[in-house]
Amino acid sequence: xxxxxxxxxxxxxxxxxxxxHVFWYSALVLLLxxxxxxxxxxxxxxxxxxxxxxxxxxxxMLLAGFTGQISIGHAAFLGVGAYTQAVLTNLGWxxxxxxxxxxxxxxxxxxxxxLPALRIRGIYLAIATLSFGFIVEEVFARWDKVTGGNAGIxxxxxxxxxxxxxxxxxxYFLCLVITVACxxxxxxxxxxxxxxxxxxxxxxxxxARSMGINLARYKTLSFALSAALAGIGGALYAHKLRFISPxxxxxxQSVDLxxxxxxxxxxxxxxxxxxxxxxxxxxxxxxMSKDHLPAAIGQASGLQAxxxxxxxxxxxxxxxxxIYGRWLKIRTYFELTPVYRKxxxxxxxxxxxSDRLS
Amino acid sequence: xxxxxxxxxxxxSVHFGGLMAVNKxxxxxxxxxxxxxxxxxxxxxxxxxxxxxxxxxxxxxxISFEGCELNxxxxxxxxxxxIARTFQNIELFEHATVLHNLLVGxxxxxxxxxxxxxxxxxxxxxxxxxxxxxxxxxxDFLDLQHHRDSIVAGLPYGxxxxxxxxxxLCTEPKLLLLDEPSSGLNVEETEDMAxxxxxxxxxxxxxxxxxxxxxxxxxxxxxxxxxxSQGEVMACGLPREVQTHPGVIESYMxxxxxxxxxxxxxxxxxxxxxxxxxxNLLNVESAYGPIKAIRxxxxxxxxxxxxxxxxxxxxxxxxILKTISGIIDPRKGxxxxxxxxxxxxxxxxxxQQGLCHVPEGREIFPLLSxxxxxxxxxxxxxxxxxxxxxxxxxxxxxxxxxxxxxxxAGLLSGGQLQMLAISRAIMAAPExxLLDEPSxxLSPKLTKEIFEIVVRINRERGTTMLLVEQNAHMALNAAxxxxxxxxxxxxxxxxxxxxxxxxxxxxxYLGMKEEGVRGERRWKKRKNWR
Numbered sequence: 001x002x003x004x005x006x007x008x009x010x011x012x013x014x015x016x017x018x019x020x021h022v023f024w025y026s027a028l029v030l031l032l033x034x035x036x037x038x039x040x041x042x043x044x045x046x047x048x049x050x051x052x053x054x055x056x057x058x059x060x061m062l063l064a065g066f067t068g069q070i071s072i073g074h075a076a077f078l079g080v081g082a083y084t085q086a087v088l089t090n091l092g093w094x095x096x097x098x099x100x101x102x103x104x105x106x107x108x109x110x111x112x113x114x115l116p117a118l119r120i121r122g123i124y125l126a127i128a129t130l131s132f133g134f135i136v137e138e139v140f141a142r143w144d145k146v147t148g149g150n151a152g153i154x155x156x157x158x159x160x161x162x163x164x165x166x167x168x169x170x171x172y173f174l175c176l177v178i179t180v181a182c183x184x185x186x187x188x189x190x191x192x193x194x195x196x197x198x199x200x201x202x203x204x205x206x207x208a209r210s211m212g213i214n215l216a217r218y219k220t221l222s223f224a225l226s227a228a229l230a231g232i233g234g235a236l237y238a239h240k241l242r243f244i245s246p247x248x249x250x251x252x253q254s255v256d257l258x259x260x261x262x263x264x265x266x267x268x269x270x271x272x273x274x275x276x277x278x279x280x281x282x283x284x285x286x287x288m289s290k291d292h293l294p295a296a297i298g299q300a301s302g303l304q305a306x307x308x309x310x311x312x313x314x315x316x317x318x319x320x321x322x323i324y325g326r327w328l329k330i331r332t333y334f335e336l337t338p339v340y341r342k343x344x345x346x347x348x349x350x351x352x353x354s355d356r357l358s
Numbered sequence: 359x360x361x362x363x364x365x366x367x368x369x370x371s372v373h374f375g376g377l378m379a380v381n382k383x384x385x386x387x388x389x390x391x392x393x394x395x396x397x398x399x400x401x402x403x404x405x406x407x408x409x410x411x412x413x414x415x416x417x418x419x420x421i422s423f424e425g426c427e428l429n430x431x432x433x434x435x436x437x438x439x440x441i442a443r444t445f446q447n448i449e450l451f452e453h454a455t456v457l458h459n460l461l462v463g464x465x466x467x468x469x470x471x472x473x474x475x476x477x478x479x480x481x482x483x484x485x486x487x488x489x490x491x492x493x494x495x496x497x498d499f500l501d502l503q504h505h506r507d508s509i510v511a512g513l514p515y516g517x518x519x520x521x522x523x524x525x526x527l528c529t530e531p532k533l534l535l536l537d538e539p540s541s542g543l544n545v546e547e548t549e550d551m552a553x554x555x556x557x558x559x560x561x562x563x564x565x566x567x568x569x570x571x572x573x574x575x576x577x578x579x580x581x582x583x584x585x586x587s588q589g590e591v592m593a594c595g596l597p598r599e600v601q602t603h604p605g606v607i608e609s610y611m612x613x614x615x616x617x618x619x620x621x622x623x624x625x626x627x628x629x630x631x632x633x634x635x636x637x638n639l640l641n642v643e644s645a646y647g648p649i650k651a652i653r654x655x656x657x658x659x660x661x662x663x664x665x666x667x668x669x670x671x672x673x674x675x676x677x678i679l680k681t682i683s684g685i686i687d688p689r690k691g692x693x694x695x696x697x698x699x700x701x702x703x704x705x706x707x708x709x710q711q712g713l714c715h716v717p718e719g720r721e722i723f724p725l726l727s728x729x730x731x732x733x734x735x736x737x738x739x740x741x742x743x744x745x746x747x748x749x750x751x752x753x754x755x756x757x758x759x760x761x762x763x764x765x766x767a768g769l770l771s772g773g774q775l776q777m778l779a780i781s782r783a784i785m786a787a788p789e790x791x792l793l794d795e796p797s798x799x800l801s802p803k804l805t806k807e808i809f810e811i812v813v814r815i816n817r818e819r820g821t822t823m824l825l826v827e828q829n830a831h832m833a834l835n836a837a838x839x840x841x842x843x844x845x846x847x848x849x850x851x852x853x854x855x856x857x858x859x860x861x862x863x864x865x866x867y868l869g870m871k872e873e874g875v876r877g878e879r880r881w882k883k884r885k886n887w888r
Contacts, residue, residue: 009486009487009490009491010487012457012490013483013486013487013490185476185477188475188476188477188478189475189476191478191486192470192475192478192482192486193461193464193465193468193470193475194472194475195475196454196458196461196462196465197462197465199451199453199454199458199462200451200454200462200465202451202453203450203451203452203453203454204449204450204451204452206413206445206449207445207449207450207451208451208462209413209433209434210411210433210436210437210442210443210449211437211442211462211463211465211466211525211529212434212435212436212437212438212465212466212529213434213462213465214432214434215434221472267453
């Protein structure tokens, strides 16, 4: 068990709170840097996908986990980023410029979607974002001059400063750098006034307002930032797949993205990464287990959807804090052994929470 | 314009549908004074607060703050002028730490842009440290060091109240609006609150506008008092003048100092402690996560008795009630009701056995009519005639509910809500009612009325009651037997008549002893129970 002796305000502000953080996160970064040499090519490609989804998950987390606004149309932002990147790259724009445009354009669309969030919340916001997702998907399919319609669009490999990143390893490093940058940005935001304003809005709008927080401004900002991160993710996604078509940005994708943050653990940056890894690993695990299952189950077409559904229901019922919540418990267990007490994380029955609402 | 006047309200009116919530109210708050609003429930006091903090828009009239018209501002702009507020039902950011909550209070003092925050530039870093220093001053001022890194959701009610006050102070306001700062606090905590309000006024020079029911606190700290009734100003002036105003006494205070009940202590067969108890708790221990809320509590209630549990906030009183009604499962110990073991049973099953819980926040169904709320109380009952009879009986106890039978329950005032909550419990025809803070947020007169009826219900229907209450005067007068709870343990139990005579009870719960540590600044004393 670690006891931290605080003597300086910077200790609370610093990202790495103690030497353990420094050690483990450096180890993680080193491992990720060494990955191309120690991981087979196929798994490196999956790791790249995990990084891309982690960026999108960070955005989702900012919106759903920290600001408390739900979005079931997030694939639309992913799509806007992907198509912007595809079109601009094919026009010959360098990668950084195209990426910035993809992020900005997604953010602009995010602001438009954020506007109804000023008036509606909860289930109504979910429906509004859902229908927005459908509209955008339809636009991708119909606007074939730019998007290539249902036939889809091919995209060239990223290119910057005369350097063409055509190999999987190079692209992996590119994704790693962008992911780390996005993560640091989000962490910085969360320890600054804007991040605190987001959490304030999530927990009590009325008192957030009485503290001088402009609800309209911060809700729109949250949507814009979330959309921008989804846009960056989408741009990398387009490069990774080399081919995009409207059906990749359908409602199924949106639900996957939401599922990712819920399973990862709402309200924690760790959760975004756990969720992304889960989303990439799950189909692989299902595919691997198919061979060992009886044919009637293993070859059934809806297997993946059923497994996802069961896992989601399981998490909502037993571990609402997601994988991150489970991780915390395991870590606490090891830290506190032998003085760990059973029931430290025992949950209250849910109707406890409405205390003192009159 | 007078330089002394900080906030000035002129001819303020607001209607909700046909209801005149506030009608032509005018008042001025001077710099550095403590100005109190008093009045019966539903008088429109909180509405005035909500008008100042721009949650409602007035139908007519104006409010100006240092010459600036508040009605022209957006709601979030009010904080920027230097007005901070607390809420009656505590609106904190539940899933954040106390420190985080207080730092949000510094929001209006930050001016860095999105990009510098994304990069966490040196300027942001410096601003963060400066904010932290200001927050630490407030933490020091209100003695919150111990709770700095705790999540708000796990804190007891009394501490949350202080955290909310601290958050408001972190905005460095010129005017502080306090909505019932002492509601839900016991005598000792109210005393602390009074000291803090005086410190805020004298040391920080902040003007305070507060809504309050505790007249001891009001007369102790306020410079001027405004009494409202049914949306209109009834009297305004020095505390003593307002308190002796005949209209105020009639509509608000009730007969001063009288805590005896008209139904009285007359009881033909006084229940004795020798009978087997209806409710028997043996060595019960409950916890919220890692925090033990009650430890080894043993408590008995006999048929037809009113039993009260006294204790400060966070002592575990509400937890006892929740454990009995099955909302929380105890870790250890056993609970039996009418000789039957109900430990860790489902709440719905426990209600069917004739044990009904009136929760602290009243928890009525706001979108159902009053009549339907009552009918919901009788949900498990099969005897239609009995239900109809009880419905009439309830209307007899609380005639106002009959008048409002068709209305949505969400539109009732605080006192009416409490009446409805108690009535709903009666409708289940229980043998035992658990009453959690029936007087929370009620005016002195209404508190007395509610207690009279509680006693009447007990006498007439023979319902056993387990009562948790901050108003120890009322509780000890109404109840037959009392337990005193400190930090989750029962430290004293006796008949109420004898408890009233104990020196410690007089000092800590009734606030009757003038000597001793009372009167000392920030009196914090380790209690040694004799």
